[in-house]
Amino acid sequence: MSEDSTPEGTVELGFVEKAPLWKLRSKFFPSKVGGYPAWLALKHLPRTEDLSCKKCGNPLAFLCQLYAPYHDKPECFHRTVFVFVCRNSDCCEENDASNIRVFRSQLPRENDYYRTIPAEEKEEGSESPNAADFNPLCRVCGALGPKTCGGCKVARYCSKPHQAKDWKAGHRQECQHPDKVGNSSCPGSKQFLFPEHEIAMEPEELEEEIPKTEEEVMKEYEKLLNSGQVPSTDDDDTDTQDLLKMAMKETDKQFQKFRTRIKEYEDQVVRYDRGGEPLWVSSENKPKDIPPCQACGKPRQFEFQVMPQLLVHMKVDSTGKSIDWGTVLVYTCPDSCEQNKEYIEEVAYKQDYSPISQVLKNQ
Ligand SMILES: [Zn+2]
Ligand SMILES: [Zn+2]
Ligand SMILES: [Zn+2]
Ligand SMILES: [Zn+2]
Structure with a gap:
């Protein structure tokens, strides 16, 4: 295992915090939930088909990203892992992560986009550099936007479904005033994106655990x-x-x-423990065959998990069936290997509560 940012065996926990939104832009290498993705590499973003749901084919919504550099690897001086999820609750099935996709991006200290010293923390100029400086982005989801609205010729979209969504949400009216059409935030994005917050990380400090007999x-x-x-x-x-x-x-x-x-930190939304053991929600349905890294062939290792508490902050429909998970586990290449690609797909695994833990949970 490569050198870690925390002492061996310490898990880092992520908590949702309110932060001024400008602090969550690419320039400041944020960890965050919701809003548009704050892309790390600003060119060669994942293609529309890479960001589509394996179940229904629709574009996925950005869920969260964690800034997780490898301090001992110059190629990973900056490194961010992005998680996307399908908004369609019908695509959410137990112990099946085909409605979730994960990508990692990494950059050396000297790169095409960012200065080698940390940017000054101020709102002015926080928008740049931004992926929109290099590629047209979909105004609904923030992914690549190769399609242009035929009416205003300004609004850009990743796909037909997002164009249709924005049209219905209000672009129909807006389209008649092309000078007022922007590409950051739009009627459709307000419906599509999850609420945006910072994820602040801190080490888990446990009181001595008293195991049940x-x-x-x-x-x-x-x-x-x-x-x-x-x-x-x-x-x-x-x-x-x-x-x-x-x-x-x-x-x-x-x-x-x-x-x-989790009792001592009930609000944790993420557990980061690269190379460690996930905190399982059940002894059933543990992953048996996580596919090895496509490029180097090494077995992927556990890197972090998204906790059920994050669902609270996503404001997903709570009546009837909605997006849900016990936990989402993210597995990545242990070497975070280079692949001549700006965005490399990794693997998510979803573990749900078994019926018995569901009963206990509701007690
Ligand atoms: Zn879907
Ligand atoms: Zn889109
Ligand atoms: Zn238009
Ligand atoms: Zn690899």
Whole structure:
């Protein structure tokens, strides 16, 4: 494992914080949730098809980005990992991350876009440099915008669906006044983007953990089983019932561990632990075969996970089915290898609560 920014074994936690939006622009290398992506490399952004949902084909929405350089690798002097998710709740299925895509971008200290010394923290001039200086961007999602509105000839879009979305949201009226049409924020983006906030990172400091005894766990289980809240199988089949009991006991332990661990920092939205072990929400549905890095062939390693608490800040529809996860795990190339590409796709894995942890969660 390469040198880390934190002492070995320390997890960095991310919290949502209110920050002036200008501080969340590319120039300041932010970690953030929502809004347009603050692209790191400002050219050769992911193509429209790379940023589309593998389920429904629609353009994905930017979820969050983490600034995570490798201090021992000059090519990764700057490095940011971006997570995108489909807004269509029908594409969200249990333990299936095909509605989520992850990209990393990295730059050496000397590069085509940024100065070698940190930019002064002030609002004036914060908009530049920006990916929009180099490419037309979709005004709805902030990805590449190769399509131009035929009416005003100003508004740019990544795709037909985003053009249609913006048209319905208000561009229909705006289009008649081309001089007033801008490409930063628009009626469609206000509906499409998630609320924008900073993600502030800090090390996790744990009080000594008092593990539950086997007996306590089992007692809780008995209680749950007797409560009738647990989905039960055919009562006659005692073998299945026993197996289920065992499975639940395991899951419970994992879920209890999850709950104990996050108790001290309940607002955490991200856990960063490159090369470490994820905090599982369940002992079931752990990933079995994360594909190796496409370029160098090395097995990908866990880098960070997005926690369920982030959903609260996304203001997704809470009635009925909505975008949801127990946790989203992000796996990346351990060497963060160079690939002659500005944006390299990595792997997301979604783990959801098992039925039993769902019951516990709602208690
Ligand atoms: Zn979709
Ligand atoms: Zn778009
Ligand atoms: Zn127009
Ligand atoms: Zn690699």
